[in-house]
Amino acid sequence: MKVLFLTNIPSPYRIDFFNELGKRCELTVWFQARNESNREWEIEGLGRHFRYQFLKGRTFGLDKHLNLSILRELNAEPFDAYIMGCYSSPTEMLAIHWLKLRRKPFILNSDGGFPGNDRWLQRKLKTYLISSAALWLSSGSSCTRYLEHYGAAADRIREYPLSSTVLSGEELQPLAPEEKAELKRKGNLEGVVLLAVGQFIPRKGLDVLLRAFAKLQRELPEGKASLLLIGGGPEEARYEEIIREEGIRGVTIKRFLQKNELLPYWKLADAFVLPTRYDVWGLVFNEAAAFGLPIVTTDRAGAAGDLVRDGENGFVVPAEDTEELARALRRLAEDIDLRQQFSRRSREISELYSMDRMVDAHAAILEGWRTEREVASREHLYLDS
Template sequence: MGVFFCDLFCRKCDMEVISDRGESIMKKNILFISNYPSPYRVEFFNQLGAVDEINLTVIFLENPSQQTHRSKDWFNTDYSFFQAVFLTKKISLGGKRVIHPELLSWVKKPFDEIIFGGYSYPSFMWAMEFLKRNKRPFSMEADGGLISEDSTIKYKIKSHFLSMPSKWYSSGRVTSEYLTHYGADASKIVTYPFSSLCQKDLMKKEDLAKKKEESRALLGFSSDQRIALNIGQFIHRKGVDVLLKAIAKVDPEILFLIVGGKPTEEYQEIIEKEKISNVKFLDFMSKDKLSYYYDAADFFVCPTREDIWGLVINEAMAHGLPTISTDRCGAGVELIEDGQSGFVVKTGDVDALAQAIQKISKMDLKAMGEKALKRVQGYTIEEMVKVHIRSFMS
């Protein structure tokens, strides 16, 4: 068989449930179509599928073993509260492009709502064309999106697919502007607070100082050390080279912790050329261990050249960290109150980034951190679920 079902099926497979008042409630049959089971999406699907009124099926184009650039420990393979379906049969279109022929048989089923997690995969495009041709409504979920200077043909392709759905789920203002730019109907956009965090993951304001003290003692940092944190892959898009060049221009007493692995040859060359001595590179680590570094830091820096969202911003602010981001990071633009909980600077501008780092290091970081924490209070997976349920039931 081309379709591999996970061993754990939804624990609530009845089509009808009884409410607290003894009333019969018909379940909504929902189909999500996703690329691969990222841990935060699996947590969202489990919480959504655990709601009595929802019968949830999620189709994944790839299984964890196909994500060879990620550690197996990164994935959450507990699919207890939804039916997880992995498509394994593929037809090559050349290069890395493939079509999953089984997807069509799933979108033909009578689901109450079908939601595509994007449009850029050939299988998504194919299934969307089929549904549109057969006058079947469907939705699209966009965790982020940044308007680009497209060629005419690229703009037409994006507009064709992004204008197709009958409903759009958007992570916020920046994403909604992206969707409407390419033809989405603004009146049909449902905004949800995109996050990788559960309510329990958000720090309490009264615990920030104690957590910082405990984490610094555990990690061996002094209480008066100024510490900046950066986390991400060591790829060009993440802008670590820009950060290193900015570090060369700021107070050398600030210690920069960069989590992502061993420094690349490019990074080493910048460090040697600029005679940088206040940077420490750390390997990727578990979420639990990483939380100590969030707690120990004074502020967070995201120098990305482009991130359609950037969940690391949510995570930093949830730990009460004032945050510096570029203007090509969806979460940075959406969540940071410039000058209040952090700064947003022009992408690739070394001087602007250095100035923001120097400025924030001399500000009241405690007050800024509390504002950052307050800003992300509603950004949890639980709130994401509530928004989707309201939309399904409306």
């Protein structure tokens, strides 16, 4: 089965996924760009088990790609299944319109979203693009609600477990006590270590986290908890200003780290927290759960309700609510039994979001798609005869 997947850039988790899916079908991936200005990933394994091509074009702003060459490429080679990785870039809009005009059914993949207060024209455009698909791939309950809001047929939505990384047993092995103690010493970290990993941009809500941590510190004995922020970005100076204004102690800030550099910090942490203002999913939650961390996030994370379950493996608090966030962090900092309970549950949930399960789900969906197309083709021939 010849499958085309159109996506933005070769992110690490997508490459892992494409290589595995490429073992199950004849997969071709078209990338709209090699990178985006807010990404610093190192990519390994590109094209190991799939064909790929970087479309000629330009990128505007952070992530809006225009690849007029896609029209030539679509005309040049037919596929049995067309999967649009999203719908929001000019290139994806062109591809969707081209497919729709030629009555070529396609699958729309979405990692998630939250319906907003769209202007009339924006709402009409989203509805046109999303509802044009014949089948929808959804990362979970939040994404499904989003797709339905913009015209997707509920009975044509297929949810799959979104996985972000492949971790070996060795990589998941915990640190030895002496290694953990040394890493804490080097990082000036004490007590319960709260970890946040994400770009230092307003959307991630790390300013809210700092203010909640300041409140937590005033309520706990000195040295009871520390905070480690990893990510880098334009808001770093603002975070340092908040730390000075609030007189916060025990905060360590590190810039962007690659996957192998992050590993010891996942193992060092006692809990993961990301009070995002908006994340269509939040791939860092997959990693946090894989390492068995209790997770604290907000109701504006797409993973909330699926991978992050309030009261089971963490807490989901309202976005921008410093008081509720501080309360959730305090419960985890003070209660080791609760942290251990949430840790076990995170690992259990993480097993449901493995790369193997993600690939199996897509392979089954594509097999169903092929069967549907074959039946439709036979019925068309029968009606014409």
